[in-house]
Amino acid sequence: MMNNIIETHDLCCQFNRIKSVDKINIQIPEGAIYGFLGPNGAGKTTTLKMLLGLLNPSSGSIKIFGEKMPTNRISILREIGSLIESPSFYGHLSGYKNLKIFASIYGLPNSAIEDVLNIVELTPHANRPVKHYSFGMKQRLGIAIALIHKPKLLILDEPTNGLDPAGIQQIRDLIKRLPTLYNTTVLISSHLLSEVEQIATHVGIIHGGKMLFQDAFDVLRKQQTSYLIIDLEDPSKAYQSMQKTGWDITVNHTAISIRLDTPGQKTKIFECLKNFNIINVKEKHRSLEDIFLDWTGVKKEV
Amino acid sequence: MDWSEERSMIWNLFKIEGMKLKRITWITPILSGLLLLIVTIGEWYLFFREGEGGVYASFNALYLFVSISFLLTGNLLITMVVGTEHESKGWKQFLAAPLSKSHLYMVKLAWVVALILVQGFVFIIGWALIWHVYTTDPLPFLFLLKQVFYCIIATLPVLIIQFYLSIAFENQAIPITIGVLGAIASLFLARSQVNWLHYLPWSYPGLVTPFLPNHIHWLQISLGISTILLLFTNWLFYNKNWN
Numbered sequence: 001m002m003n004n005i006i007e008t009h010d011l012c013c014q015f016n017r018i019k020s021v022d023k024i025n026i027q028i029p030e031g032a033i034y035g036f037l038g039p040n041g042a043g044k045t046t047t048l049k050m051l052l053g054l055l056n057p058s059s060g061s062i063k064i065f066g067e068k069m070p071t072n073r074i075s076i077l078r079e080i081g082s083l084i085e086s087p088s089f090y091g092h093l094s095g096y097k098n099l100k101i102f103a104s105i106y107g108l109p110n111s112a113i114e115d116v117l118n119i120v121e122l123t124p125h126a127n128r129p130v131k132h133y134s135f136g137m138k139q140r141l142g143i144a145i146a147l148i149h150k151p152k153l154l155i156l157d158e159p160t161n162g163l164d165p166a167g168i169q170q171i172r173d174l175i176k177r178l179p180t181l182y183n184t185t186v187l188i189s190s191h192l193l194s195e196v197e198q199i200a201t202h203v204g205i206i207h208g209g210k211m212l213f214q215d216a217f218d219v220l221r222k223q224q225t226s227y228l229i230i231d232l233e234d235p236s237k238a239y240q241s242m243q244k245t246g247w248d249i250t251v252n253h254t255a256i257s258i259r260l261d262t263p264g265q266k267t268k269i270f271e272c273l274k275n276f277n278i279i280n281v282k283e284k285h286r287s288l289e290d291i292f293l294d295w296t297g298v299k300k301e302v
Numbered sequence: 303m304d305w306s307e308e309r310s311m312i313w314n315l316f317k318i319e320g321m322k323l324k325r326i327t328w329i330t331p332i333l334s335g336l337l338l339l340i341v342t343i344g345e346w347y348l349f350f351r352e353g354e355g356g357v358y359a360s361f362n363a364l365y366l367f368v369s370i371s372f373l374l375t376g377n378l379l380i381t382m383v384v385g386t387e388h389e390s391k392g393w394k395q396f397l398a399a400p401l402s403k404s405h406l407y408m409v410k411l412a413w414v415v416a417l418i419l420v421q422g423f424v425f426i427i428g429w430a431l432i433w434h435v436y437t438t439d440p441l442p443f444l445f446l447l448k449q450v451f452y453c454i455i456a457t458l459p460v461l462i463i464q465f466y467l468s469i470a471f472e473n474q475a476i477p478i479t480i481g482v483l484g485a486i487a488s489l490f491l492a493r494s495q496v497n498w499l500h501y502l503p504w505s506y507p508g509l510v511t512p513f514l515p516n517h518i519h520w521l522q523i524s525l526g527i528s529t530i531l532l533l534f535t536n537w538l539f540y541n542k543n544w545n
Contacts, residue, residue, distance in 0.1 A: 015545075052398040054544040078400040088395035090386065092324050104318050105399050145395065 003030050003066075005153055005185045006051065011060035013046050013209075020046045022209040023060065028187060028202065031179050035196030035217070036189040038206035039296050044189040045085060047206070048157050051187075052082055064153065078106075081151035081184075083159055087142025091131035095122055095141050098130055099148060106149040113148065119174065119181075120144040136167040143171065150182045157189045168195070175199055193292045207296040224288050226260040228269060231280040238276045245272060257284075315401065315409045319383075322392075323413070327382045331417045334375040335424025341367050343432065357437045361449065361513075368453045369492070369507030370485050372418060376461045377481030379417050383410055384468035393469075394544050407539045411465050411532075418457070422450045445512055452510040452521055458528040459503035460484055466535040470542075503527060 006028040013021040021043040028034045038044050049055040051062060053070045062069040064076045089098050099113040106112075117123045120140040125133065130141060139159065146154055156175070160168040176199050178184040190196050196203060197217070204214040213220065231254055232238050239251035247269070248259035258269055260283075342364045350359035387393050387410075397403060426446060433441045464484075467477040484504045491499050492508025499505060501523075509520040 049394070049544065052394075054394055054397055056541065056543055074400045074402065077398060080398070082395075082398045084394050084398065086391055088391040090322055090390045090392065093322070097321065101318055101321055102399065104314060104321075105401060107314075 004028060004063075005030050005032075005065060006187065007063045008047075008051075009061045009063075011047070011050060011062060012058045013043075013050055013055060014058040019058075019209050021050070021057075024206070024209075024211050025214075026204060026211070027214065028185060030185055031183070032202045033175065033179065033186045033188065033200050034202045034204065035200030036187060036204050036206065037191070037193060037196050037292070038189075039191050042191075042206045042296070043209040044191075044206060045157055046209075048082075048084060048155055048187070048189060051155060052080065052084065053077065054084070078149075079152040080155060081146035081149065081153070082155040082157075083142045083146045084155070084157045087138050088145070089130045089138060089141055092129060094127045095130055095133070095137075095144075096126040098141060099144060102145050102148050108149060116144045116148045119147065121170070136163050139163060139167070139171070143174065147178075147182075151184060153185050153187065154178060155187045158191070159188065160190070160192075160195060172199055193289055197288060205292065205295060212295045220288065220291070223286075223291055225286050226263075227284045227286065228258045228260055228266065229255050229282045229284055230258070230269075230273065230278055231255045232273075233277040233279065238273060241276075242269075242272055247272075311402070312405050312409060315405055316412065319409050319413050322386055324382065324386065327379065327386075327417065330378055330382065331375060331421035332424050334371060334378075335421040336428065338367060338371040338421070338425050339428040339432070341371075342429075357433075357439050358442070361442075361445065364449060365508075365511050365513060368449060368511075369457070369488050372421070372453055372457045373460060373485035373488055373504075373507060374482070375421050376414065376418055376457055377464055377478060377485065379414050380461065380465050380468050380481070381474050381478055383414055383417075384465065385474050388472050388474070397544060403540045404536050407536050408532075411462065414461060414465060415454075415458070418454055418461075422454050426450055448512045452512070452517065453507050455521060455528075456506035456510040456524040459506060459524060459531055460488075462528060462531040462535055463503065466538060469539065503531075 004027050006026055008024055008026045010023040010025065011021060012019060012023055024043075024047060026047070036044050036047070046055060050057050051064065051069065053073045053076075056070070065079060067076050069076055090101070093101075095117070096113060099116065100110075103110070103113050114123070117126050120143055122137060122140055122144060125137060130138065133141065139162070143156070143159060146156070159175075160171050163171065172195070175186055175188060178186055188196070188199070200217050202215070203217050203220055205212045230238075235251050235254060235256050239249060239256050242249050242256065242258065250257045260266065342360065345363040345366065346360040350363050353359050355362065387396070396406065429446060430441060430443070464477055464481050467480060468474060471477055488504040488507055491502055491505040494500070494505075500509060500520075503524075506520055506524045506527075510517045510524065514520075
C-alpha cells in the first residue's frame with residue numbers, strides 16, 4: 001500500500017469567526033503530483049500555510065511524513081521545500097547569495113547552489129542583484145530556493161501566476177520531472193484546471209474552505225462524459241423501454257438524456273428508439289471544466 | 303539536540319542574518335556614533351567650556367544626548383533589520399525553513415544590539431582620541447564606559463518593544479513614529495518629578511547615568527524588564543500567524 005506523505009484530519013482555520021478552511025481531510029500519496037484546485041479565496045493558501053506551520057489551525061490535525069505538525073515542525077520542514085504566494089528574495093543580493101543563505105540553513109556545499117541554478121536555468125544571471133530580475137526569473141529563483149536541498153515534498157502555491165506562456169511551460173516541465181529527479185512528492189495549488197490537468201496525478205478540489213473532491217486525476221476524468229439528449233413525442237415510454245436494456249438514462253417531460261461512454265453507442269441507441277417519434281437530437285459534453293465550475297459554483301464568464 | 307549543536311545552529315543563523323544586512327545597516331551605527339560625538343563636543347564647546355567643570359563638563363553634555371541617540375539609532379536599525387524581511391516577504395520563506403522560531407527572533411534582535419554596540423564603540427574610541435589630542439587631563443575612562451554601556455543596556459526594554467512592533471506591523475511608519483515619540487519622551491521622563499513615570503521603559507536610559515547615586519537600581523530594573531519583555535515577545539512571535 002502506498003504511504004501518504006501528507007494526511008490532515010478535519011483541519012480548520014478560522015479568522016474572526018469566518019471559517020477559511022473547514023474540516024479538510026487531505027491525503028497525498030508518496031510520489032504524487034497533487035493539484036490543489038480551487039477558485040481564488042477558496043482556502044488553498046491558508047491550507048498550505050497550515051501545512052508549513054505558518055498558521056496555527058483552529059482545530060484538526062496534520063501529519064507529514066507520519067510526524068505531527070507543528071509538534072515536529074523542524075524535522076518535518078527539513079524535508080520540505082516551499083514557495084508560498086509571491087517568491088521571497090533579498091533584492092539587494094544576487095541570486096547566488098540568496099541561494100547561499102538557504103544553502104547555509106541546510107548546511108549544503110556551494111555545488112548545491114550551482115546545481116539548482118542549472119535546473120532553473122539561472123546560471124547566467126546568478127551574480128546579478130535580484131531586484132533587476134524579471135518576474136519570471138524571480139519565480140524561478142523562488143523555485144530554486146525551494147529545491148536547493150532536494151526536498152521529499154515540494155509545496156508550490158500558484159507557481160505560474162503572472163508568468164508568460166514560455167515561463168509557464170518551463171515551470172510545468174520542471175515540476176513534471178521532479179518525482180523522477182529527486183523522488184519528490186509535489187503539492188501544487190492553482191485556480192486553473194487546465195494547469196493542474198496537465199501535470200497532476202492526483203487532485204483535490206476546494207471551495208469555500210471545504211474539500212469537494214479528492215482522488216486520482218483519472219477518477220475525475222471519468223466524470224467527464226457526453227450525453228445524448230433526445231426530444232421525443234412520448235419520452236416516458238422511451239425511458240421505460242431503454243431502462244430495461246441497461247442504459248444510464250434520465251427523463252423529463254419532453255426528452256430523455258442518455259449517458260454515452262463510447263461514440264459507437266449512438267447507433268445502438270437509435271436502433272432501440274426506432275419505434276419512437278424523435279423530434280430533435282442534441283449531444284452535450286460535460287468537460288472537466290464544466291464539472292469544476294458546477295462544483296465550485298463559479299460562473300463561466302468569471 | 304545538545305547544547306553544542308544548538309550553539310553552532312545559533313551561530314550559523316547569526317552569520318546568515320549578517321549576510322542579509324544591507325550596507326546602510328552597517329554604516330548607520332558608525333555615522334550615529336560620529337554624530338553623537340560631534341553634537342556632544344559641539345554642545346560642550348558652545349555652552350559648557352567656560353564653566354567650572356572645564357573639560358570634564360563634556361560628560362554633562364554627553365548625558366544630554368546619549369539616551370536619545372541610542373534610542374533613535376536603535377529605532378532606525380530595527381526598521382532596517384526587520385524591514386528587510388518585510389520587503390523581501392522573507393518571513394514566510396524563513397519560517398518555512400527548519401529553523402527554531404525562538405532562535406530566529408533572538409538572533410535578529412542580537413544583530414540590532416550588536417550594531418548599537420558598534421555605535422557605542424565608535425563613540426568611545428572617538429571620544430578617547432579627541433580627549434588625548436585636546437587635553438592632558440586624565441580621562442575618566444570607566445565613567446565613560448559606564449555612561450555609554452549602561453545607557454545601551456537601559457535602552458533594551460524599549461528596543462524589544464520596538465522590535466516586536468516592527469515585526470507585527472508591516473507598515474514601518476507605525477513603529478518608527480512610536481519609536482521617535484518614545485525617544486523624545488525619554489528626554490523628559492527621566493527628569494520628571496512624577497516618580498511612577500520613571501518606571502516606564504523610556505525613562506531608564508536617562509536614569510542609569512553614573513551621575514545618579516541609584517543608577518545601578520535602574521540598571522537592574524532595565525535588565526529585569528528586558529528579560530520579561532524578551533520572553534513575552536518571543537512567545538508572541540512563536541505563536542504569531544503569518545497571514
